[in-house]
Amino acid sequence: MGSTFRSPRLVKAEGILTLPPPTMIRDVTLKNRVMVAPMCTYSTESDPSSPAVGALTDFHIAHLGHFAAKGVGLVIIEASAVQPNGRISPNDSGLWQEGTESEQFKGLRRVADFIHSQGAKVGIQLAHAGRKASTVAPWLSSEGKRSSIKADESVGGWPSNVVGPSGGEEHIWAPGDVKYWPPRELSTAEVEEVVQAFGRSAKLAVQSGVDLIEIHAAHGYLLHEFLSPVTNRRSDRYGGSFENRIRIVQEVAAAIRAAVPVGTPLFLRISATEWLEEEPVAAQTGSWDMPSSVELAKLLPELEVDLLDLRKAIRAAGQTTLVGAVGFITEADAARHIVEGADEALATESVLSGYEPKADAVLMARQFLREPEWVYNAAKQLKVPISVAWQFARGVL
Template sequence: MPSEDLATAPSPAYPGAQGIPYFTPAANPGAALNPDAEGTPTLFRPIKIRDVTLKNRVIVAPMCMFSAESNPASPAIGALTDFHIAHLGHFAYKGASLVFTEALAVQANGRISPNDAGLWQEGTESEQFKGLKRVVDFVHSQGGKLGVQLHHAGRKASTVAPPMAFSKGVRSLKADEGVFGWPKDVVGPSGGEENKWEPGDVAYWTPRELTVAEIEEIVKAFAKSAETAIKAGVDVIEIHAAHGYLLHEFVSPVTNHRTDKYGGSFENRTRILREVALAIREVIPEGTPLFLRVSATEWIEGQLDAEKYGSWDLDANIQLLKYLPEIGVDLLDVSSGGNHKDQKFHFFTDYQTELAAKLRKEIKAAGAKTLVGAVGFITQPEAAAEIVQGADEEGSEPKADAVLIGRQFLREPEWVLNAAKKLGVEVHAPMQIGRLAWS
């Protein structure tokens, strides 16, 4: 046997993972040994969404890393790199069922910063495709699923990466052409100084208003990016319509002052979101799950602009729920805030989980099957388990069907394995380390 084939040679006693050009043991870390056994927490029971089965209910939330090539002259602009394989692959190696990439911009001017990742290049020979595929293949080799979050930053685009801003003592700095920014192509549903995102000590560019033709191109861009992701082997697509980015800006009356078919009424303001979801659903397989991240509230109740224009709040999200089945959304990822300088968060440990629970209750009352994910301040295994399990009282309901955890995974990449130990669940561990650390 030629030496170059030795690394991938099959071994009945020690089988290798498939789909990668090097040897690593086939493994399924984080999966319960007996998921159907009485007493196994729901957190460690599989869940099937369309044709994709997640081995547990723990999902790694999208987290921007600002670590992609920024030079427009480079073919690798916006592409995922070895850094992302190490960063995202480690979560799969330690047992997360579904790992999301950071938000991937569907257009170059849809990045938050020049160092953001993206998926606007077409073709399987593009660096963005190849970078994503390498991450997909590694995550799959560890028994995990990979999801991509597709987004457009809208009026919050063309800023320098946060670490650079923090080094200057501010939360945000505008990125001009000298650092590969695009100050003249920052866009939003509405334009002009009054629509600039500029809270406190941060600085953003003044957006220009998108034309209808440009909106239609953005809808197509979301679909093209989703199609590229599927070709790379991605398992789940998520639409980012939260945190004050473009789609959130459109649905909210506080940032959308248009008078055409994309502004004014609830139906018009949510039109682009519905068009994006339907366009994506058209180009991805029927069995591929589609998630939608929303801000359940903007936290501006009682503020002057909310009184003047209205806001995107819990009632608005409840109104949106009726559209989700018809536009093909399978899971609602419930976050909050990010769209107005006067936002006043009501922080407590499960502040967003309670919002998710209210939306889930409305979904169930309507007889719909849309699942709900909870995100935000979920750090402890017991809390995560209770969110998806519900309390012990008869008739109680879970607050969500899955949990999305972000920063806690940065602090504790082995969160899934530690949670299993704390909750008394026997799970598969990474083959290379066995149960030495979790037995």
């Protein structure tokens, strides 16, 4: 990056935002436990004929780099599709182009380089949208510019290639649904190709400078669709029993582990529950619920998954996998109480007070959109020193 950027000024590494010693996950050391969760921004090239389709842009350097410059320990890049039809919208990011000379690779490397120049680590969430794919950016529908959020060919969509574990008109979300296209069912061979696509994308990400990988298996996207008996009605080895429905997540984790260095952390994001237990749609099949998540959590050590954003379930299952807390975390005190006692320096105090830490790290998304300088403000409120970029030091110290 030449002399354009300077490494952050390192102020004493202590306090709640930079717990001693610094947090280390495999070979990656984080300066604090505050992480920027992935946020889709629908801001890449959408023309499928363009070599820059799905590639991160200057916008992403400004957007994500700003959080790094303002003191966070880790920035996780938004959900990036491992296949072209795995994007949520035509404007979503992707990492399916092979080779280090591709526009997707070069765009990712530029973002990673800048984040590193500000003293933060960078992760990427790898994803496949499944049957929630081929929609337009949300603001197009919310502003009344379209009657449906479906993206057809005229705006770069792929209505005939929206896929899921099961398919057909009967698998639309609701009668008369105007939000999503009916999915087609993936063949067994296509499921295997999805698994390998995750591995290829992970390898490219690490080659570009990304420090860690997160698997997106939440929020009704493809991997979650396989986990849930509501959306997975398959009869092959990827459907039916719990063991079969979680198989794709196990294989994706194994494919990524085989493709990246052993020191690369691997995160997994799941939805703890679908909240469908009392709904008619789950009456016959059941749904993905908290007990299902706990059973999956028990398997994470053998999958070599390092962190799951599912608070107490892992601890209750007796696992040592790190836990990340995400969702509705906005205040410094709340973040402090979530992680307090997570390291040895605070363990005695926590035990004596009867307080049990909820997680090892906090992940925030929308709060950083409202308050990019959250780390600075939290440090001031909690009266702790932090690492400060030279360019901002006069306004913070």
